[in-house]
Amino acid sequence: MTMAGQIIDAVQGLTVPQGPLAGEPVTLAKFQREFIEGAFSGGVNIGCLSVGRGAGKTALSAALAVTHLLGHWDDQAQREIVISARTLDQARTCFRFCASFVGDCEDVTIRRGNVLEIEYQDATGPHLLKAIASQGKTALGGSATLAILDERAAWPEGRGDELESALLTSLGKRDGRALLISTSAPDDGNAFSRWLDTPPRGCYVQEHRAAPDLAADDWPSLLQANPGVPENIGPSKDWLLRAAAQAIERGGNALASFRNLHRNERVNTEARQLLIELEQWAACEVDMQPSRQGPVCVGLDLGASASMTAAAFYWPDSGRLETLGWFPDDPSLAVRGVNDGVGRRYQEMADRGELRTMTGRTVPVALWIEQVLQHVAGESIATVLADRFKQGEVQDGLQSAGYRGPVTWRGFGWRDGAEDITRFQRAVYDRQIAAPKSLLLRAALSDAVCLSDPAGNLKLAKGRSLGRIDPAAAAVLAIAEGQRMASRPVSKARMQWA
Template identity: 50%
Template sequence: MKPSTKAIRFLETLQIPQGPSAGTPLKLAPFQKQFVKGALADGVDVGVLSIGRGNAKTALSSGIALGALLGVWDNQPAREILIAARTRDQARIAWDFAAQFSWSLPDEIQQRLTFRRSPRLEIEYEDENGSHVLRGIAADGKSALGTAPNLVLMDERGHWPQDQGDALEQALLSGLGKRGGRALIISTSASDDTHPFSKWIDEEQAGVCVQEHRPAPGLPADDRASLIEANPGAKYGIGADIQWLEGQARRAIARGGSTLTSFRLYNRNERVSGETRDVLLTVDEWLACETADPPPREGHCVIGIDLGGSASMTAAAFYWPETGHLKVQGSFPANPSLADRGSGDGVHGRYIEMEQRGELSTLGDKTVPVAPWLVEIMRQVQGETVTAIVADRFKQAELSEAAAAAGVTCPIIWRGMGFRDGGEDAERFRRAAFDGKVKTAPSLLLRSAFADTVCLRDPANNIKIAKARSKGRIDAASATVLAVAEGARQVATPDTEARFICL
């Protein structure tokens, strides 16, 4: 009999230990059976499950851990089962499920179990093959050194501390090889593509079975079909029902901000930042700026520029304040390739997709040559009335020389990116976005940039924009803020300056 078949039969002999259905026999839903069959299949040593909060992923995995402790499908001597989580209290949740599931075991098996809650979380099982132990540990790599587990459960892997979590994962996986063990890695989605849990899902690997319940991005938070996709247990009485989820979605939409972001991350299982500090715009606030039918390019144009170096992107934002039309173009040097850059920045094929959509291009070799790039930028608004180019004063000398070489005659406005100029520009941009004065076609470039853009505050509560992660590329967002803020200033002040038409 296959290990997965033995595991499913064992799990369905248990009783639900808590909740409204406590005391009733456990009956696995189809998506749960799918995970057990995949994770315990021949040739698989890592099973990965990503699903919305409340769909019994921890309970299911804890039941599997109990079965491994009892040797239901692997009767090796001196078995060791490890439950790893972010903190000891988090590990105790899974440990408690395993302990409570044991209450429905036959009396002769229960008599062989010993439970210890201090100093370690342990369940010890004695049989004819010796002593076997199930242990709960926190995300500290040192606590797993020297172990040789038959099964490892990594609970909520997408939310472990980056450094400690990576160290623990490596220690656990290296220990599995000693016994031919398996790992169950379960979590709601991590906040971005760079997280190791996201890489387990995105990078195809031999011996890894992945089951992900994540809806397509950009859908309304209360979209019923995608809520069911992220929460398949709702159809089978597992966790919250769909009416409750829809009610929570509507409340999150009404509150907005971090409440809505958290709902998308945990309940919709979307890969969005759960950062509660200030973001420039939340996912939903930016999606409100996207439209399939952007307004026409009418009136004068303002161009915002963010010059990059060899690693960062160079970006230009074109904004027509009279209609709110926005268009943004990014550029990278050709060396290294976009595929290599995407791998290094932890976004995989996103840069290639941006290039295919016409939002990103390559120019030059190791760096983007500023003068030729500026010529190409001005060519895109040929015949348009350009009132100003707005740029960071930190690159004033470089851009001034390039503008002279490219024959650019329109005025250049220099802005700081600190708390003074940057704070004003960020607030003007936010106001314009909230008032519906920023409209653009759906842009993967801008979605990616704003997802990585957060606001820092000084003691006087002034803000400036910054990266949410070290490898984030927020150049397109910076250029957009500069262009939209200057456009808002021009609309708010009398039209006394000369305007320049690009020939």
């Protein structure tokens, strides 16, 4: 029998310590068996599991730790198991599961208090399980045979990284294994996200994340992040849908937290509001857009040297909105998708005609603006709007492209940004936008958040470090100007006597 098979049998030989099924044998869900088979296969020494909150992560960690402590699948002498969490109180939760699984086993000593340890004595010597907080120095000098990093995404930077390094280096002394088990981190820059996105050789990754850019209560995608529901592990379907409805109604941080914890999405949960809730934006998406009527406002967002650049086109007379994005073709969209943690999303945008590439490692400004103007060739341009911070580059590009029309320079700071964001949000709420179902724009809106100053003024920011909000920024510029045009009184000619 393989090691994974031995582990599965050993875990399912334990007894459920609490809850409605207390006293019955442990039954692993399909996704839990898949993780054990992958994390304990040949050539793997690190296993990463990401799944929604309440899916049995802590119980699984405790079961693996206890069966290893008791030697059910590893007969090394003087085995050492380390369970680490953000704080000692969080580590205590997993430790309680371990103590419950051990039960009245002979030759076991349980120490509680400031030191959380379970010691098992057999012929090969004492074997130790200990639970610690995420402070690097607490693991120095150890020689773990199994390290479990519980809720790794929540560990603080610095001290958490020190502990991870201390644990992983200690494994080499005993040919040990590490398991990183957590809900999703709020952004791609988190250490746990990097393990999932760019796993090194010898690392097994299993991630259960809901499909992005969908309503919080979309059940098929919600099930992706909660794979244990059909096997009665974790929250029930009714509870999840009820919690999703409450989060949608409350919005803001409550909705962001639900997406992060229960849909396992990488959503920033700090006290920052989204530019617009996707549920609100969905009401502005139409299957058949109105025709281009009247003058068009063109919003430009020139990205950094190698990032996305975008343009938005808004016709205030009809509410029609179109958005386009551009990337340099070096590196390819496939490589960018991996680097940005979005998989094939960029390629899908390109296949839908929403994202284009331009030759080189940077987007040539003049050629880009020429393509922007070609997109509305023959239309009456009310004005072109751009960030005054990049006025020089954009102005040179407009002149090179032969544009001689009006240009409006706006800022993304507190002054201009607060007004533009408010007008954009009002246009969404009043359904004065008719947009296609654009993956490009949906992805940008899901990453766009608003920072607030003490006076309540807003400005646009990224919700995650690798988010691409350029299409949303361009749309804010164009739609806000369209709203200003619509609110201006129409001047009437006055008759004068000669």
